[in-house]
Amino acid sequence: MGSVKIPKDVIDMYNILICDDDKDIVSALNIYLQAEGYNTFPAYDGNQALKVVEENEIHLILMDVMMPHLDGIHATARLREKSNVPIILLTAKSEDNDKVLGLNIGADDYVTKPFNPMEVMARVKSQLRRYTSLGGQQKPEEEESGALRNGGITLEDATKTVTVDGEPVRLTPIEFDILHLLMTSPGKVFSTDQIYELVWHDQAYGAENTVAVHIRHIREKIEIDPANPRYIKVVWGLGYKMEKV
Numbered sequence: 263m264g265s266v267k268i269p270k271d272v273i274d275m276y277n278i279l280i281c282d283d284d285k286d287i288v289s290a291l292n293i294y295l296q297a298e299g300y301n302t303f304p305a306y307d308g309n310q311a312l313k314v315v316e317e318n319e320i321h322l323i324l325m326d327v328m329m330p331h332l333d334g335i336h337a338t339a340r341l342r343e344k345s346n347v348p349i350i351l352l353t354a355k356s357e358d359n360d361k362v363l364g365l366n367i368g369a370d371d372y373v374t375k376p377f378n379p380m381e382v383m384a385r386v387k388s389q390l391r392r393y394t395s396l397g398g399q400q401k402p403e404e405e406e407s408g409a410l411r412n413g414g415i416t417l418e419d420a421t422k423t424v425t426v427d428g429e430p431v432r433l434t435p436i437e438f439d440i441l442h443l444l445m446t447s448p449g450k451v452f453s454t455d456q457i458y459e460l461v462w463h464d465q466a467y468g469a470e471n472t473v474a475v476h477i478r479h480i481r482e483k484i485e486i487d488p489a490n491p492r493y494i495k496v497v498w499g500l501g502y503k504m505e506k507v
Contacts, residue, residue: 276390279314281305281334282326282352287375291324294379295386308332312340320347322390324382327353327364335367342368346434348389352377365475370436371462388463392435410445413507415484415493417445424484431483436461440473441480444494444504453501477502 278300280291285306292302303318305311309332311325323341327334338349351364351372361372371385410417414427422438424431433441439461443452452460458469481488495505 275299275301276321277301277303277319278386279303279305279311279320279323279325281308281311281323281329281337283307283329284326287326287352290379291382294383298383300386308334308337308340311337315341315345315347321393322386323347323349324386325349325351325369327351335363338364338369339367346393346432348393348435350382350385350389362471362475365472368434370434384464389435392439410442412445412448412504413493415441415445417442426484433480433483436476437480437483440476441484444502448504448506451497451500451503457502473502 278295280288280295280302281304282288282291283306288304288306292304295302303314303320305314307329308325311323312332314320315323325334325338329337334351338351341347341349348370349368351361351369352375353361353364353372354375361374364372370389373382373385410419416425417438418424419442424433424438424441440457443457443460454470454473455466457473458464458466462469477494478488481491481494484493485491491505492507493505495503497503
């Protein structure tokens, strides 16, 4: 499948890759996304998706899980080796293990089929807001915001960067938002439902596993020993907190 490069002078709109082996789903999402003003790129398996990303500047990916040749799980894993572009998985199954598996390999969010197109649009907009903010496209007034510091962690909200003991740490937009939330109120315990609602801006139905997976990813990046965390502590039965260091 061929793809067309977008000239630099017209990359004002967001470019979204839609990858699903069901062409009707790709066509339907294409209609909804273009109606919202997005540029769309179709792909029908993981290999095609990787090719589109290599040849174009993609800002968000909608990725089906079950596809021929290269499925969404393996495609996401390969994409995460080079990019933090938001990835929303489209899964035909509702079991928690499918959702957790997708989050484990680097997806930012998921939508279960059959899905409401308006829900997909809301999740797309939410992820794009985080991605463009993390990429440094802040408004001028945001650039004046200060840094958050705790122990060896420094979080710069203006530049959306995090360092641990002076070393830069690469976080996904969701991971950054969770860490920012915890660091703004060190010592305060946030329940998993509160974290989900404040970060995802959505109702927290079955959010525990989703939040737990992202917390584990953050710990792996900021903790010397993730199994015995210094910073992000679990308060059993209540939630998580940023320990004052």
